[in-house]
Amino acid sequence: MTLLDIQNLDITLSLPNGPLHVVRDVSLSLAKGEALGIVGESGSGKSMTALALMRLLPRSASCTAARMAFDGQDLPALDGPAFTAAIPGPKIGMIFQEPMTSLNPVYTIGRQMTEAAVARGLLSVPEARQKAVALLDRVGIPDPQDRMAQYPHQLSGGQRQRVMIAMTLMLDPDLLIADEPTTALDVTVQAQILDLLDDLRRERQMGLILISHDLAVVAQRTDRVAVMYMGELVEQGSAQDVLFEPRHDYTKALLAAIPRLDGPPRHAGDSAATDEVIAARDVTRRFTSRKGLFGPKRETLALDGVSLSVKRGETLALIGESGSGKSTLARILLGLDQPDAGEVRMLDRPVADLAPTDRAAFVQPVFQDPYTSLNPRRRLAEIIARPLVLRDEGDRASRLAAVEEAMERVRLPARLLHAYPSQLSGGQRQRVAIARALVTRPQALICDEPTSALDVSVQAQILDLLDELRRDMGLTCLLVTHDMAVVHEVADRIAVMYRGRIVEEGSAEAVLSNPSNDYTARLLAAAPRFGETAEDRQVAR
Amino acid sequence: MLRYIALRGLLALLVAFTVSLAAFLLLNVAADPAQAIAGEDATPEVVETIRARYGLDRPLAVRYADWLGGVVQGDFGESYYWHKPVASLVADRADETITLAFSALAVTILIAIPLGALAALNPNSWIDRLALGVAVSAQAVPNFWLGLIMIILFAVMVPIFPVSGDDSWRHFVLPAFVLGASSVPAVMRLTRTGLIEVMGADYIRTARSKGFRGWQLLRRHALRNAILPVISVLAVQLGQKFGGSVITESIFAINGLGRLALESILGADIPTVQMLIFVFAIVFVAMNLLADILNAALDPRIRIG
Numbered sequence: 001m002t003l004l005d006i007q008n009l010d011i012t013l014s015l016p017n018g019p020l021h022v023v024r025d026v027s028l029s030l031a032k033g034e035a036l037g038i039v040g041e042s043g044s045g046k047s048m049t050a051l052a053l054m055r056l057l058p059r060s061a062s063c064t065a066a067r068m069a070f071d072g073q074d075l076p077a078l079d080g081p082a083f084t085a086a087i088p089g090p091k092i093g094m095i096f097q098e099p100m101t102s103l104n105p106v107y108t109i110g111r112q113m114t115e116a117a118v119a120r121g122l123l124s125v126p127e128a129r130q131k132a133v134a135l136l137d138r139v140g141i142p143d144p145q146d147r148m149a150q151y152p153h154q155l156s157g158g159q160r161q162r163v164m165i166a167m168t169l170m171l172d173p174d175l176l177i178a179d180e181p182t183t184a185l186d187v188t189v190q191a192q193i194l195d196l197l198d199d200l201r202r203e204r205q206m207g208l209i210l211i212s213h214d215l216a217v218v219a220q221r222t223d224r225v226a227v228m229y230m231g232e233l234v235e236q237g238s239a240q241d242v243l244f245e246p247r248h249d250y251t252k253a254l255l256a257a258i259p260r261l262d263g264p265p266r267h268a269g270d271s272a273a274t275d276e277v278i279a280a281r282d283v284t285r286r287f288t289s290r291k292g293l294f295g296p297k298r299e300t301l302a303l304d305g306v307s308l309s310v311k312r313g314e315t316l317a318l319i320g321e322s323g324s325g326k327s328t329l330a331r332i333l334l335g336l337d338q339p340d341a342g343e344v345r346m347l348d349r350p351v352a353d354l355a356p357t358d359r360a361a362f363v364q365p366v367f368q369d370p371y372t373s374l375n376p377r378r379r380l381a382e383i384i385a386r387p388l389v390l391r392d393e394g395d396r397a398s399r400l401a402a403v404e405e406a407m408e409r410v411r412l413p414a415r416l417l418h419a420y421p422s423q424l425s426g427g428q429r430q431r432v433a434i435a436r437a438l439v440t441r442p443q444a445l446i447c448d449e450p451t452s453a454l455d456v457s458v459q460a461q462i463l464d465l466l467d468e469l470r471r472d473m474g475l476t477c478l479l480v481t482h483d484m485a486v487v488h489e490v491a492d493r494i495a496v497m498y499r500g501r502i503v504e505e506g507s508a509e510a511v512l513s514n515p516s517n518d519y520t521a522r523l524l525a526a527a528p529r530f531g532e533t534a535e536d537r538q539v540a541r
Numbered sequence: 542m543l544r545y546i547a548l549r550g551l552l553a554l555l556v557a558f559t560v561s562l563a564a565f566l567l568l569n570v571a572a573d574p575a576q577a578i579a580g581e582d583a584t585p586e587v588v589e590t591i592r593a594r595y596g597l598d599r600p601l602a603v604r605y606a607d608w609l610g611g612v613v614q615g616d617f618g619e620s621y622y623w624h625k626p627v628a629s630l631v632a633d634r635a636d637e638t639i640t641l642a643f644s645a646l647a648v649t650i651l652i653a654i655p656l657g658a659l660a661a662l663n664p665n666s667w668i669d670r671l672a673l674g675v676a677v678s679a680q681a682v683p684n685f686w687l688g689l690i691m692i693i694l695f696a697v698m699v700p701i702f703p704v705s706g707d708d709s710w711r712h713f714v715l716p717a718f719v720l721g722a723s724s725v726p727a728v729m730r731l732t733r734t735g736l737i738e739v740m741g742a743d744y745i746r747t748a749r750s751k752g753f754r755g756w757q758l759l760r761r762h763a764l765r766n767a768i769l770p771v772i773s774v775l776a777v778q779l780g781q782k783f784g785g786s787v788i789t790e791s792i793f794a795i796n797g798l799g800r801l802a803l804e805s806i807l808g809a810d811i812p813t814v815q816m817l818i819f820v821f822a823i824v825f826v827a828m829n830l831l832a833d834i835l836n837a838a839l840d841p842r843i844r845i846g
Contacts, residue, residue: 054749056746056749056750080754084752087752088751088752089751090752093750094750096743096746101742101743101744102744102746102747103744103747104747104762105841106765106766106839106840106842107765108841115761116751116753119753119757120752151841151845153842164747171752
C-alpha cells in the first residue's frame with residue numbers, strides 16, 4: 001500500500017542574481033512500513049525535497065509537482081489551514097539535523113513535548129506527560145521525569161537530538177522524515193537511535209525517510225536508496241544494488257570516497273621514530289560547578305591521570321564519545337588550558353616554560369567547524385598570515401611568500417588569496433584552516449574532528465591531504481575524532497578515551513582488529529560498516 | 542534567580558551612588574553656585590554673603606557628605622527658590638509626570654509592537670514599507686514641532702482635546718501621544734528585526750513541523766523570544782520619557798517634574814535641580830533593573846546559568 005507518492009517534483013529558489021533550480025524532476029514513492037534513504041552531499045537538494053513535503057520551504061522557493069499524494073490524499077489540493085490541521089505532526093513528523101537550535105530555548109522540555117498533542121486534543125495533560133516520559137526513556141534519556149522540567153540549554157547536543165526525536169514521536173506520525181538525525185551523536189548512541197527507528201517502523205508500520213550524507217548508515221537501515229546530485233535523482237534502487245552495483249558515476253565516486261572500516265588499516269605503524277614530540281604525563285583536570293547559590297560544589301573529573309605521547313612523524317588518533325575528555329586533553333596539549341596535576345612536555349621541555357608564540361610555532365590547531373573558525377571579515381591572505389603577524393615574523397614580502405607556499409601545500413588556488421571565507425566551500429575553508437596552521441612550519445598539528453562537518457567526498461580529500469603532509473613534511477599529527485572509519489583510514493596508532501581515562505592504546509591494526517578493552521569493542525561494533533545492509537543487520541540480531 | 546537579582550540590585554546601587562556623585566560635582570564644580578544664585582550682576586560682597594548663608598564655603602567633600610547623608614534619610618535640602626523642602630516639592634509634582642510617562646509608554650507599546658510584528662510577518666510588503674515610513678518620519682520630526690502640530694490639528698482646528706493643562710485624562714491624550722511617538726521608531730524596528738530573526742530560527746521550523754502555524758505559532762513559540770530584547774529597550778525608553786517630559790510638559794503646560802526642572806534651572810535652584818537629576822537617574826537605573834529581572838524571569842538561560 002503506497003504511503004507517499006511524489007512525481008516530477010521541481011523546486012526553484014528565486015535569488016537576487018536569478019532563479020536557482022534546486023530540485024529537478026524528482027519522483028519518489030514509499031510504501032507503509034518501508035524505509036527509504038536519500039543520500040547526497042550538502043546542496044544536492046535532499047533536504048529541500050523533504051521540506052517541500054512539509055510545506056516548510058523558504059518564502060523565496062516555489063515548488064511544482066505532477067503528483068504529490070500522501071496516503072491517497074492529494075496534498076496540493078489542501079488549503080493552508082486544512083493542510084496544517086491534517087498533515088504536519090500526526091501524519092508526517094520530521095526530525096531536523098540541528099539539535100542545538102531546534103528546541104525553543106525559553107520553554108521546558110516537558111512543555112515542548114506535550115503541547116502539540118494537548119493542543120490537538122489528542123491527549124489530556126497528564127496523559128501527554130506520561131507518554132512523554134515513556135518516550136524520553138525509550139530514546140535513552142536518563143532520569144526522564146526530571147528532564148521534563150529542564151530547559152534545552154541544560155542538555156547536551158546528543159540529548160537534545162534525542163528529545164527532538166521523542167517529541168516527533170509524540171504524535172505517532174505515519175511517516176517520519178529524519179534529516180541527518182544522528183550526525184551530532186556518538187556511534188554508540190547513533191546505533192541505539194537507529195535501532196529505535198527500526199523498531200517503530202516494524203511495530204507501527206511507520207514509513208521512514210532517512211536523509212543523510214552517510215551512505216554506510218543509510219544502506220544499513222533502509223530498504224531502498226535514492227542518490228541525489230545537484231538537485232537531480234541520479235540513481236534509485238534497493239540498498240543492495242546501489243551499494244554493490246552502482247550505475248551512475250556520481251554514486252561510484254561517492255562510494256570510493258567513503259572511509260572503510262574493513263580490511264587492514266592503511267598505516268601499520270610504519271614510523272620507526274621514537275622521540276616524543278608532545279607528551280602528557282599523569283595529566284588531571286577537574287571542573288567545579290555549583291548548583292544554586294549555596295548548593296554543594298560538584299566536581300567533574302574531566303581527565304584522570306592521562307599519559308599520552310605522540311611520536312615524531314606519526315598520526316595518533318584519539319577516539320572516544322563526547323564527554324570522554326578528548327577535547328579537554330587536546331586543549332591542554334595545545335597549551336590553551338592548564339592541567340591541575342601532571343605535566344605536558346613539548347620536545348622534552350615543559351610546556352609551561354615556553355612562551356605562547358614559541359608554542360604556536362611548535363604546534364598548531366585545526367578545529368572542527370570550518371564555518372565559524374575563520375574570521376568572516378578578513379581575506380584569506382590575512383587569515384593565513386595571522387600567526388606570522390602575531391609572532392612578528394618576517395616582513396610583508398616574506399609573509400606573502402609563506403602564505404602562498406602554505407596555500408600551495410593545501411592545494412588552494414592562488415586566485416583565492418584575496419577571497420573572503422564566505423566565498424569558499426566547506427572543504428576549501430578547512431584547507432584554509434590547515435594552511436593557517438602550517439604557515440609557522442610547526443612540528444605538530446592537533447586536529448579536533450577536522451572532517452566531521454564535511455561531506456564524505458570532501459572528507460576524503462582532507463584526510464588525503466593530512467596524510468600527504470605527514471609524509472612530505474614529516475608532520476606529527478594528533479587527530480581527535482569519534483569516527484572509527486576515519487581512524488582506520490589515517491591513524492598509525494590509536495588511543496581510546498573513556499570517562500577521562502585512556503582505556504586502550506596501541507597500533508591501529510591491533511586496536512581495530514583485536515580490541516582488548518570492552519569499551520573499544522563496543523565502539524567498534526556500533527560503528528556503521530560499509531556494505532552491511534538492513535538484511536544483514538536483521539540476521540545478526 | 543535570587544542570586545542574579547541580588548547581584549543586579551547591588552550593581553544598581555553602585556550606579557545610583559556614582560550618579561549622585563556626578564550630579565553633585567556637575568552642579569558644584571562646573572560653575573560657582575553662589576554666583577549662579579546671586580545672578581550675573583551681583584557684587585562680590587553679595588556673592589560672598591550667599592556663599593556663607595547656604596554653607597557653600599565649606600569644602601566640597603563635606604558638602605557632598607552632608608547632602609548624601611540627607612538623601613539617605615529622604616531629605617534633599619530646602620529649595621532656594623520656593624523655600625520649601627525639595628522632597629515635598631518633587632513629590633507634589635511627580636503625579637503628573639508619572640501619569641504622562643506611563644501613558645506615553647503605553648502609546649509606544651500599542652503602536653510600535655503591533656506595527657513591528659505586522660512588518661516582520663510580511664517583510665518587504667506594503668505594510669513593511671508603511672511601517673518603515675512611519676518610523677523614519679517619527680524619527681525625523683522633533684518633539685516640540687509634533688506637539689504644536691497636534692495642538693493645531695486636534696485642539697484648535699478639530700477641538701477634540703484641550704490645548705493645555707492637566708486637570709483630566711483628556712488633557713494627557715495629546716502629550717502622551719507626542720511623547721510616546723518619539724520612541725515608536727526604535728521599538729518598532731527592534732520588534733521587527735527581533736521577530737524576523739526568531740521566525741527564521743530552527744525551533745520555529747520545529748514548531749511548524751509539529752503543526753503550529755499563524756497566530757498559534759506566534760503566541761506559543763515566537764513572542765517570548767522576540768520580546769526579550771524589546772523589554773530592555775522599553776526600560777530605557779521609559780527612563781527617557783521622564784527626562785523627555787521637560788519639553789512636552791512645557792508645550793502642554795503640565796505642572797510636572799519636567800516643568801519643575803525647567804523652572805529650577807532658570808531659578809538657579811541648585812538643591813531642586815540636584816534632586817531632579819538624581820531622581821531621573823534613579824528611575825533609569827530602576828527601570829533597567831526591572832528589565833533585567835523581567836528578562837531573567839522570561840529567559841531560563843539567564844535564570845539558570
